[in-house]
Amino acid sequence: MxxxxxxxxxxxxxxxxxxxxxxxxxxxxxxxxxxxxxxxxxxxxxxxxxxxxxxxxxxxxxxxxxxxxxxxxxxxRNSVSWTTMIVGYGQQEYGKEAVKLFRRMFGKDYCLDELTFASVLSSCGFTSGASELMQVHSCLIKLGFEAFLSINNGLIYAYSKCGIVAAALQCFRLIAEPDLVTWTSIICGLAFCGLEKDAVKLFDKMLSYGIRPDKIAFLGVLSACSHGGFVSMGLHYFNLMTNQYQLVPDPEHLTCLIDLLGRAGSLDQAFDLLKSMRKEAGPDALTAFIRACRTHGNLKLAKRAMEFISEPDEPVNYSLVSNMYASEGRWSDVARMHKLINDRCEQKTPGLSWVEIAGYNHLFKSGDRSHPQSSDLYAMLGLLLNTMKEDYKSTAF
Known part of the structure; x- marks a missing residue:
């Protein structure tokens, strides 16, 4: 210039x-x-x-x-400028703002296109905005966009993220010729919503139709196997991916496999995999393994895995090992872990959980008391915990 x-x-x-x-x-x-x-x-x-x-x-x-x-x-402004701003909100996971802007755009009679709807649907998935999603769905049906394959794929993704599995499956069944993206969307959606067996069945059905899965499809079925505890199935699909389809596993695939083995208690096998592929595995795989060690009370393997840590690291690894030390009353080691968190870890914005009630999202983070009804929420949580403890005692003997 x-x-x-x-x-x-x-x-x-x-x-x-x-x-x-x-x-x-x-x-x-x-x-x-x-x-x-x-x-x-x-x-x-x-x-x-x-x-x-x-x-x-x-x-x-x-x-x-x-x-x-x-x-x-x-x-x-034209439809491009409106869509660009909506896409921007969607990419940064500001779904509410994206949908608000979409409503304004719709009210001004701009020419809505496939990209606009796909972007808004993606934004609805990010915020778990069920009410917004249904409004967008009604709008696209009114304008005749339900025939577009990309729109239906977006609906499957969004409904799955919102936990509305029945609607996601209905959208899937309405597609005459689903493509790889369609199959992957519903497989990942079912796995995300806890329907692991159904996700695995659909993956096998996809293979029976001769559709070649990609890395994302395999990630979906491996995730389903991990959360469902299907060890033999998970190993089968991992071998299928690497041997038959010649796909090089990404860190996410290795994390799923290590998590799968760890949940099943096969910690030695998971550790061998982590050790042999430590460069390819990435930090999430290490966290999955240490979490499994904590679940099964194996401090020895957790300490060995900590040797694979590279700086800067995630605080969660040190916190998990710290909790294991605390359970054994080794308070000097707990203090050492806390010091390592301060020395080696970057401070990050805590993750949030949310629940939508009457169209409003209530946000929470760990130990949060900023919600105006926090005292009532904690009281109800205490009541539920006590009830669970009593039920456990009554069925334990």
């Missing part, structure tokens, strides 16, 4: 759009801001094409505030 200006050439909207497209990768946010300043100087920020590209740059670099600011300041 600087060379063009030195030669006396000025860029147009296509020049700036091309420049912005090169800033859509992570870590290019600062360069995008510099281009934004240049755009304002030359008044190209008012162009729909350029502004839409700028929204995409900010969204892909996790800067939704500036992306929305550019969107709101656009004098005119």
């Amino acid at each position: 600087a060379g063009m200006e030195l030669e006396g050439f000025k860029g147009d909207e296509f020049t700036f759009s091309s420049l912005l497209s090169s800033c859509k990768y992570k870590g290019s946010g600062e360069l995008g801001k510099q281009l934004h300043g240049l755009l304002i100087k030359q008044s190209f920020d008012l162009d729909i094409l350029v502004a839409s590209s700028l929204i995409d740059v900010y969204a892909k670099n996790d800067n939704l505030y500036d992306a929305r600011k550019v969107f709101d300041e656009m004098p005119t």
Whole structure:
């Protein structure tokens, strides 16, 4: 761009759009801001094409505030600019905002396309927004988009994420010729919702139709085997993936396999796998193994696995081993684990759980007391725990 200006050439909207497209990768946010300043100087920020590209740059670099600011300041918008902002919210898992913007777009009679609906459906899945999802579903049926395969695949994904398995299965059954994405969506959805046997059956049915599974499909069935405790099946599918289909396992596949073996108590076999593929396995596999060691009370193997840790590491590994030390009353080792957490681990934003009640999402994190009804919630939790303990005592003898 600087060379063009030195030669006396000025860029147009296509020049700036091309420049912005090169800033859509992570870590290019600062360069995008510099281009934004240049755009304002030359008044190209008012162009729909350029502004839409700028929204995409900010969204892909996790800067939704500036992306929305550019969107709101656009004098005119088209379906591309609306969809780009909706997609940006969806990619950053701001599903509620994506659906709100979709409602506004729908109310202004813009031409909604396949990409818009697919993006909104993905956003509904991120937020587990069942009520929003049903509204979007009604809208796309009204506009005749239910015939699109990509839309149906998005519906299967979204309904599964919301835990509405019956609706996901109904969408699947309505597809005359499901493709690999369709099969994978329903297999992963069933595994996610705890219907592991059904997920495995559908995977086998997919193979019987001659559809070649990819890594994501295998990840879905391995996840189902892991959560269902189907050890022999999980090993069979892993061997099928690597030997028959010649697919190189990703860290996620190895994590599923180690988790599967660990849950079944085959800790020595899981440790051998972790040791032989420590570079390929990744940190999640290590966490799965240490968690299995804690479940089965094997501190010796957990300590050996800790030797595989590379810095910076996840605090959960040290916390799991710390809890194992605490159960044995080894408080000096507990203190040592806490020190290692401070020395070696990056502080991260805690994960959240949520439940939707009457269209409103209630968010929680571990040890959270910020909810306005937290005292009532903890009282109910205590009541449930006491009831469970009494039931256990009554059936234990």
